[in-house]
Structures are given as structure tokens and as C-alpha cells.
Amino acid sequence: MSTTVAAAVVPISYRRPIFRRRVGPGRSARGRDGASRLAAAADTEQAGLDDAVAKLLSWAESDSLRLSDKVTVGAAYPGGPRGLLATRDIEPGEEVISLPTSCTAFDADYASADEIFGLRDAIAAYESSPSRGGDVTPEVSLALLIALARRHPERTPFGPYAAALPADPPPSPIFFPDEKLEALLPYLPLSLVDDIDAARQEMYTLWDVATAVMERVKVDGEPAAALGLDEFAWAWMMIRSRAVTFRVRRAESGGDGVDARRCMVPVVDIMNHECSPVKDRWRNAPFHRGPAVELEAGDGAVAWRATREIYAGEEVSWTYGNLSNEALWLWYGFVPEPPSHGGCVVSFQLPESSLRGGLASVAKGDSAESAVAREDLLVRSGAFDARNGAGTERGTERELHFEVKVGERPKVLAGIAGLMCCSEEEVLAIKRALMSFGGCVMDEEEEEDEGAVAFVDMSGRLKVRLCQESRRRAGRYVAFILDQVEPMACGPSGDDLLSLDTVKPDAVDADAWWATVRLRTAAKEVFAITNVTLEEEAIKRDGGWIDEAVASILNIY
Known part of the structure; x- marks a missing residue:
């Protein structure tokens, strides 16, 4: 399924992808042996991730996405988050990623029309039920698709993408245990505490709807397994932290009308965030250079082009929006260093x-x-x-x-x-x-x-x-x-x-x-x-x- 992308494209959310799970210290009395086993396990997991990312890149390129041959996937420093790295110098204006309109649009329309897992029929059955609860929002549809694709990656074109996603949601305060959050409350801004409460309420409300829809899903004629809170929270945060909003032309209006659609964009969401610098800085302190690429819309495609020279070995970053530190921590799981940047509020x-x-x-x-x-x-x-x-x-x-x-x-x-x-x-x-x-x-x-x-x-x-x-x-x-x-x-x-x-x-x-x-x-x-x-x-x-x-x-x- 493909969707025509109009000239105006506005990103609203992404997250810093964390492809490396934290590994704690070995507990064996023989410390070296414990460390060796942990290192071997980490290498095995890393190899699995490398394979999943390779399959994702291969699928995305077959779906018309174009990635510069000067770019690879990797971490900018040992233990750092996985992102896009320049393998050779990139000049300002060079195209890093191009997304033609022929690429598959993984949006709520795609999810709600799914016949592979029977989402279309399940959503219709839920919405026609006299005992139905809340609406099936775009986030609910996409979360259900991601959860099912993660369970059965071999069944759907969405599978390579789901398999390459991080294993855990971002380390957001939304998921902090009560004891941990209560200990932090005296030190947190009141606005963030309110936002955490609102986010948790939203998550539980959407989970209720998603659970009711999943009860009506059948895979190969068999009822799908129940959707637990942990599984839904993971899928929901993948959307909140990675989706991009595009303005897409409505076919029924002859291309004149536009809708704003949230899409999951494979490969693009591997790019990490870079904050904008503070305007008119009055003190000498470390500052953010700003994103290395920006989104440019054209006829038949959208592209991410270099805004400045990107040197070999440097991360290819872009902006998730001029977001506050509180928003970055809440939805993307990190507070940048240095924390002072153009989005601070x-x-x-x-x-x-x-x-x-x-x-x-x-x-x-x-x-x-x-x-x-x-x-x-x-x-x-x-x-x-x-x-x-x-x-x-x-x-x-x-x-x-x-x-x-x-x-x-x-x-x-x-x-x-x-x-x-x-x-x-x-x-x-x-x-x-x-x-x-x-x-x-x-x-x-x-x-x-x-x-x-x-x-x-x-x-x-x-x-x-x-x-x-x-x-x-x-x-x-x-x-x-x-x-x-x-x-x-x-x-x-x-x-x-x-x-x-x-x-x-x-x-x-x-x-x-x-x-x-x-x-x-x-x-x-x-x-x-x-x-x-x-x-x-x-x-x-x-x-x-x-x-x-x-x-x-x-x-x-």
C-alpha cells in the first residue's frame, strides 16, 4: 500500500533509539569468567541486532527508500545509541535519505485495513459492539499492528521493521516504579509530574481499547493471545517516540485536500536527535551544533539533506522538534548533555x-x-x-x-x-x-x-x-x-x-x-x-x- 505525500511534511516525534540492552556486572566468584560470559551474550545479542538491521535496510531499499552510500548504521562511541553514521565526508546539501511516495505508508489506514492478522475485521467488530468503550484511535491501530508484527514478523511486510525495533521501551519516567518516582517527586518540576500522570492515564485508557480489539483478532483461525500491559506499553511508546506526521493528499478530493497522518518510517527513525543551540548565548559553555540534516519536500519524494558538513565518523542527526528536556525525557527516554539548548522551557x-x-x-x-x-x-x-x-x-x-x-x-x-x-x-x-x-x-x-x-x-x-x-x-x-x-x-x-x-x-x-x-x-x-x-x-x-x-x-x- 502506498500513499502520496504532499509538499508539507512535519515531524512530531521520534526517540533516540537504544539498540543495546544494559548488561550488569557478573555475579560469579570467578569475575573474569562471569565477565566473559556476559560479553559473549552481549556479542550474540549485538549480532542478532545487526542481522535484524541488515534485513530492515534490505527490505526498505526494495520498497524504494534510498540511503546514501556514505552512511551506515552504528554507534558514534562505544556503548552509545545506535544511529546513522557518516563513513565519508558529506557536503552541505547532499541527500542522505530519500523517501519516494511509492514507499509503503505504515500509518493507521494501513493498520486498520490489515487482513493478514484480521485487524480490519476485529476493529469493525469492536466498533459495532453495543458494549464498546473508547474509539480506536490511530495510535491504537498502529500499536496493535506493531504488536502482532513483532509476534509474527515472517507474516507481514512490516515484520523486518518490527524485528529491528528496540527490545525495551525508552527509559521514561512514565514507567518508573512508584517507589522510585515518589523518591524523585521533591526534585522534579511540577509540570513534569502532571505530564507523567496524564501520560499514564492515556496509556491505560488506550490499553483498554486495544485489549478489547485484540480479543477479536484471529490468526489462522485461532484467537490471538491476550495483549498484556507491558506489550502494549512497548508498542505504544514505539509510536510515540518514532512516528512522523506527514500531510498526505486525499485521493477522494482529487489531491486538493490533505490529511495529517502519523506514519512509522523504517530506517529514518534510526537517526538520533540533536538539539538546536541556544539563541544569543551569553556565557561560554558547551553548546549543541544543531541537527546535521533537515527534511525537504519535493515532487514525488521527501528527502533528508545535510545542513552542514558532516565528517566521516560523525553521527547523522536530525531534530525530533524543538522539544523541552521534560518532553525528551518523557517520550524519548533521555535528557541531553549539555542540557541547555534552544528547546529549554x-x-x-x-x-x-x-x-x-x-x-x-x-x-x-x-x-x-x-x-x-x-x-x-x-x-x-x-x-x-x-x-x-x-x-x-x-x-x-x-x-x-x-x-x-x-x-x-x-x-x-x-x-x-x-x-x-x-x-x-x-x-x-x-x-x-x-x-x-x-x-x-x-x-x-x-x-x-x-x-x-x-x-x-x-x-x-x-x-x-x-x-x-x-x-x-x-x-x-x-x-x-x-x-x-x-x-x-x-x-x-x-x-x-x-x-x-x-x-x-x-x-x-x-x-x-x-x-x-x-x-x-x-x-x-x-x-x-x-x-x-x-x-x-x-x-x-x-x-x-x-x-x-x-x-x-x-x-x-
Whole structure:
């Protein structure tokens, strides 16, 4: 089965493939003999993997995939993850992998149409059942296909791919035992803890559906074996960590309409991830070079081309997306080293009551008119809920979600702070500008008035000019908020996390502990870099971005 691939192709997820299972120390009294047996076992397993990968490459090439003769499969360093390696120098622009539209598209349509294992009939029987549960999502269909292909690789064209997949799911915190996760909770960002809970809930929900469908599958007329949680979790994580989303033309619309389809792409998913570098780095520290290849769509094929020179022996990496460390650990099982990169972000929530308490402090001298205007502007921006205003009954505590990304100014927070910290005159001027805009713009003479605090430009967008003191106060208020948030986002204060021997909980292994340390290290750098932009001298030199932030959160239409 083949699918036509349109020009726009967007990758959403992959993982760093781990083809080498960890082998512990020998327990024999004769240490050398134990080590020799373990080494021999590892060599045997490695040989099996090499054979599976060789069969996968052979099948993929017969299915029209083209892999450069300058590339092989291997590890960039002893014990490292398996990936694509350059055997000779590759020049910028050279094609590394080409995927013609004639290649088989292993997507949910392929899985749900399967007749080899009877998935099509099993899904139809489940969906027509009056006692059916949730929907058969694309992830459920693909997970069932992967599980069945792993059981019977000789029966399906998908078999060589399933046989070459890692034996275990990524070492994600989703699968940590309760004792281990509980020991780590004091050190993990609250946003990651919430994401782990959500991921586990999603896994159990999808497993319920997949189990019900598998009960209806028959292989050679015999009912398929039950789908255990471990088997489903493995298949599900193969999808979450390796699938790519393509925009594919719909045949029934004559090629004009497109669907977004998640596909398993053999060989392509052997490439490992490389983070993007931090923008405008202000300190000398190790940094990521960025991915070695990028995806390029063309007529009849998509290709991965070199973005820079790749030297012989260097890994051919690409990006799984500009993902945070938390997302990389959750779905791909690793936190990169160094952990500071262009995808670093700190997520946190603030209750609306905290912002209202701050407003009562920074704008306590407001007149009745300016207090009402300020409240109205904060409601318009989304920071406040009108139902929670003075004189109304408070409902459930409202939480506001914020993100601070490395190398980027915290514009949403700065916009809210600007409204809270600007002068009474500025608040009233902004309110008047918005009230006077009734579908028409101010004339050109008014727009060019440099003394205007707020006006609507010729395109109908609000523009704001705050005084230097208002900008300074807004910047310092954002810095104050981040100071309060940092301990919650980074874990315990001080350098205690860096002392592995004295701090590491007994229930936590070294790999998980150092991943946690890297999370905290990167989060602290996000705060450190952001705080540089909020220093008084920095705002004095370039505070216009706070004006833009205020206008941006009010230009909601």
C-alpha cells in the first residue's frame, strides 16, 4: 500500500533509539569468567541486532527508500545509541535519505485495513459492539499492528521493521516504579509530574481499547493471545517516540485536500536527535551544533539533506522538534548533555489570586477611575476573570499557565506586568485608545504623534508607549515573580543536587538521578538568562519590548 505525500511534511516525534540492552556486572566468584560470559551474550545479542538491521535496510531499499552510500548504521562511541553514521565526508546539501511516495505508508489506514492478522475485521467488530468503550484511535491501530508484527514478523511486510525495533521501551519516567518516582517527586518540576500522570492515564485508557480489539483478532483461525500491559506499553511508546506526521493528499478530493497522518518510517527513525543551540548565548559553555540534516519536500519524494558538513565518523542527526528536556525525557527516554539548548522551557502556573494580590500592592494608589480601567484591561488580556472581580462571589481558584523559554523574553508575563505597573495616566490612555477604536483607525497625523501613550495604527493594531519608570517597574515585577517560581520549577535551592553520594535517594538509580540533575541545571539557566533581560540597565537600554508585550496581550482580535 502506498500513499502520496504532499509538499508539507512535519515531524512530531521520534526517540533516540537504544539498540543495546544494559548488561550488569557478573555475579560469579570467578569475575573474569562471569565477565566473559556476559560479553559473549552481549556479542550474540549485538549480532542478532545487526542481522535484524541488515534485513530492515534490505527490505526498505526494495520498497524504494534510498540511503546514501556514505552512511551506515552504528554507534558514534562505544556503548552509545545506535544511529546513522557518516563513513565519508558529506557536503552541505547532499541527500542522505530519500523517501519516494511509492514507499509503503505504515500509518493507521494501513493498520486498520490489515487482513493478514484480521485487524480490519476485529476493529469493525469492536466498533459495532453495543458494549464498546473508547474509539480506536490511530495510535491504537498502529500499536496493535506493531504488536502482532513483532509476534509474527515472517507474516507481514512490516515484520523486518518490527524485528529491528528496540527490545525495551525508552527509559521514561512514565514507567518508573512508584517507589522510585515518589523518591524523585521533591526534585522534579511540577509540570513534569502532571505530564507523567496524564501520560499514564492515556496509556491505560488506550490499553483498554486495544485489549478489547485484540480479543477479536484471529490468526489462522485461532484467537490471538491476550495483549498484556507491558506489550502494549512497548508498542505504544514505539509510536510515540518514532512516528512522523506527514500531510498526505486525499485521493477522494482529487489531491486538493490533505490529511495529517502519523506514519512509522523504517530506517529514518534510526537517526538520533540533536538539539538546536541556544539563541544569543551569553556565557561560554558547551553548546549543541544543531541537527546535521533537515527534511525537504519535493515532487514525488521527501528527502533528508545535510545542513552542514558532516565528517566521516560523525553521527547523522536530525531534530525530533524543538522539544523541552521534560518532553525528551518523557517520550524519548533521555535528557541531553549539555542540557541547555534552544528547546529549554520552564512551565509553571500562577493562581489568579496571586496576581490580584500583586496588583493590590503595585497599584495601591489608583483612583477609582484608573482602578476600574486597569481591571478592565487585565480582564481583556485574559489575566483576570471578570467573575472574580471585587464585589462578586469567588468561584474555583483559576490557574494561569505560563512558559519561559531560554533566549526569549517573557512577553506574556511582561505584558501583564506592564498593565499592572504603568501609571494611572497610561492606564487611562490605553483604555481610551481601545474604546475609541470602533472599526476604524486613527488618522495618520494622530498615529505619528510621538507623545501618544497609546494609539491604533493604520493597520488597526494597538500600539503602546510607556515611560521609562513604568517599564522598569514592570521588568522588576516580572523578575520578582520568577524569583518566587524558580524554587518550585527547579527543586531544592543551593547545589545539594550536585552531590550524588550524599543526596541521591536510595530508590533512585544513577541514570534517573543525573537526568533529574540535568533538568534542574537547564531550568536554572533559563531563569538566569531571562533575568539578564530584566535587569534595570538592560530595560533602560532596550525597554521597548515591554511596550510591545502590553499591546500584544490586548490585541486579542
